[in-house]
Amino acid sequence: MVTTVQFGIFSVGDVTTDPTTGRTPTEHERIKAMVAIALKAEEVGLDVFATGEHHNPPFVPSSPTTMLGYVAARTQRLILSTATTLITTNDPVKIAEDFAMLQHLADGRVDLMLGRGNTGPVYPWFGQDIRQGIPLAVENYALLHKLWREDVVDWEGRFRTPLQGFTSTPRPLDGVPPFVWHGSIRSPEIAEQAAYYGDGFFANNIFWPKEHFIRLITLYRQRYAHYGHGTPEQAVVGLGGQVFMRRNSQDAVREFRPYFDNAPVYGHGPSLEDFMAETPLTVGSPQQVIDRTLEFREHFGDYQRQLFLMDHAGLPLKTVLEQLDLLGEEVVPVLRKEFAKGRPEQVPGAPTHASLLAARNAPVTA
Amino acid sequence: MKLAVVTAGLTQPSSSRLLADRLAEAVTAQVEAEVRVIELRDLAVDVANAFVTGFPNTRLREVIEAVTGADGVVAVTPIFSGSYSGLFKSFFDVIDNTALEGTPVLIGATGGTARHSLALEHAVRPLFTYLRAVVVPTAVYAASEDWGGASDDFTDGLGRRIARAAGELAELLRHRTPKAKAGEEAEEEVVPFEEQLAALRPLIQ
Numbered sequence: 088m089v090t091t092v093q094f095g096i097f098s099v100g101d102v103t104t105d106p107t108t109g110r111t112p113t114e115h116e117r118i119k120a121m122v123a124i125a126l127k128a129e130e131v132g133l134d135v136f137a138t139g140e141h142h143n144p145p146f147v148p149s150s151p152t153t154m155l156g157y158v159a160a161r162t163q164r165l166i167l168s169t170a171t172t173l174i175t176t177n178d179p180v181k182i183a184e185d186f187a188m189l190q191h192l193a194d195g196r197v198d199l200m201l202g203r204g205n206t207g208p209v210y211p212w213f214g215q216d217i218r219q220g221i222p223l224a225v226e227n228y229a230l231l232h233k234l235w236r237e238d239v240v241d242w243e244g245r246f247r248t249p250l251q252g253f254t255s256t257p258r259p260l261d262g263v264p265p266f267v268w269h270g271s272i273r274s275p276e277i278a279e280q281a282a283y284y285g286d287g288f289f290a291n292n293i294f295w296p297k298e299h300f301i302r303l304i305t306l307y308r309q310r311y312a313h314y315g316h317g318t319p320e321q322a323v324v325g326l327g328g329q330v331f332m333r334r335n336s337q338d339a340v341r342e343f344r345p346y347f348d349n350a351p352v353y354g355h356g357p358s359l360e361d362f363m364a365e366t367p368l369t370v371g372s373p374q375q376v377i378d379r380t381l382e383f384r385e386h387f388g389d390y391q392r393q394l395f396l397m398d399h400a401g402l403p404l405k406t407v408l409e410q411l412d413l414l415g416e417e418v419v420p421v422l423r424k425e426f427a428k429g430r431p432e433q434v435p436g437a438p439t440h441a442s443l444l445a446a447r448n449a450p451v452t453a
Numbered sequence: 454m455k456l457a458v459v460t461a462g463l464t465q466p467s468s469s470r471l472l473a474d475r476l477a478e479a480v481t482a483q484v485e486a487e488v489r490v491i492e493l494r495d496l497a498v499d500v501a502n503a504f505v506t507g508f509p510n511t512r513l514r515e516v517i518e519a520v521t522g523a524d525g526v527v528a529v530t531p532i533f534s535g536s537y538s539g540l541f542k543s544f545f546d547v548i549d550n551t552a553l554e555g556t557p558v559l560i561g562a563t564g565g566t567a568r569h570s571l572a573l574e575h576a577v578r579p580l581f582t583y584l585r586a587v588v589v590p591t592a593v594y595a596a597s598e599d600w601g602g603a604s605d606d607f608t609d610g611l612g613r614r615i616a617r618a619a620g621e622l623a624e625l626l627r628h629r630t631p632k633a634k635a636g637e638e639a640e641e642e643v644v645p646f647e648e649q650l651a652a653l654r655p656l657i658q
Binding site: 221222225226229244245275276278279280282283294295296299306310314352353354355356357361362364365 | 501502504505506507508510511642643644645646649650652653
């Protein structure tokens with residue numbers, strides 16, 4: 088089956104007190120909840136589960152491939168991804184090894200999204216300098232890219248020990264490296280990097296006005312074409328989104344408001360109504376979520392992946408699972424149908440291991 | 454020419470607004486300019502929300518664009534606890550730190566006593582210097598007593614100081630090409646990736 092647009096969820100992995108009960112889950116409960124959410128994503132017919140990577144409280148997912156490996160063993164179809172993997176502070180050699188191993192275990196149901204991270208102290212904790220954020224992202228990815236494509240690598244860079252005659256094992260499944268998305272909230276350099284390699288570009292599209300992301304995606308599409316990977320419309324774009332639904336929109340607003348008002352990131356600031364007007368956050372009925380998400384295509388062009396943030400701000404697991412039922416049963420089937428309408432044939436579907444393998448094996452045409 | 458007049462006065466009417474208006478009038482008497490007065494009091498909650506959310510909402514964004522798109526800025530703050538008011542600083546904190554580069558700025562302040570007048574020189578001027586704005590040499594401080602005072606043997610009266618400062622700003626504006634209209638801003642600039650890689654060479658193969 089060719090999936091034109093993949094739908095899924097991404098989790099920050101925050102441990103947040105439920106403001107309505109005052110209860111804070113333990114790390115153990117939160118980790119198990121993330122797994123339950125991932126399994127539910129497959130059950131309700133979503134395509135992707137992506138976890139964040141953090142190295143400080145109140146976040147639990149410090150070891151994404153461990154978690155994703157466990158989820159891989161308990162799922163059949165779900166694509167396992169990240170949002171994001173820190174290309175700045177992780178050793179690119181370890182990323183190459185960990186994700187190739189995961190790719191084998193999951194029979195190719197793996198891709199990853201690279202990001203620089205937004206927590207200043209993580210850089211010094213991992214022996215890096217935050218002022219070198221962009222150069223680290225550029226150099227580390229150049230090495231990662233090479234490790235997955237060349238069996239024996241000689242390497243010398245600024246930021247890690249040189250390599251002589253190094254082979255990263257296991258080699259990528261079928262010789263096809265996991266697809267890479269580059270995520271960025273504000274850096275045109277990263278849009279440029281994604282375009283240069285012909286990789287995907289993901290705009291998190293939450294917490295900020297859409298105009299901001301439109302600029303970055305437009306730049307990425309233009310530069311993707313500049314580097315000869317296809318037309319601007321063929322560039323591989325992913326978007327985030329944040330929703331909370333109940334069948335009746337007033338119920339959704341009433342239930343979500345205390346979580347919104349106390350949320351990390353934007354809580355204790357603007358009203359829910361103002362924030363909905365200014366950012367892509369949608370709190371309402373499934374139909375409102377459908378309508379708002381369909382607008383994304385008008386703003387950003389036809390795209391390949393839509394991830395929703397569903398499980399933050401202390402929402403209890405039971406509520407999140409109910410949200411996933413609504414997303415899988417009432418929202419995504421409609422979105423799949425609507426997104427397929429009028430989608431130009433030359434716009435590629437979402438990349439998968441199978442599609443990348445087929446492209447690799449396709450005869451080269453002049 | 455566009456002149457943005459930013460005032461952080463809190464009372465209505467406020468002496469900061471009064472000073473701002475006097476400065477703007479004195480400038481426009483010498484150069485033709487469209488004046489936009491911005492009372493930060495009206496934007497206090499929007500400014501605070503911009504800190505919480507990380508982005509200015511539509512209303513604040515429009516005001517920021519008016520200020521960064523102006524050919525000259527008059528900025529007036531009350532002096533609180535020996536420095537600019539928190540609201541005044543917060544407004545300039547949510548503006549991109551390169552957006553006022555090269556913009557001529559006239560700074561003014563108000564306070565209950567003339568003893569705080571150097572706050573303009575040790576707090577307000579360095580703020581705009583950091584933003585790489587061009588701050589005119591005369592900064593105008595209006596203490597309560599100045600509104601009813603005249604010059605003395607050692608100091609010009611408020612009117613003369615306003616005229617001198619306004620003359621300095623007008624002089625800069627006269628030699629300036631008006632800024633492009635909002636919406637004509639340059640496209641996103643990007644360093645081509647080869648250059649980003651090359652900056653790391655020759656070490657990368």
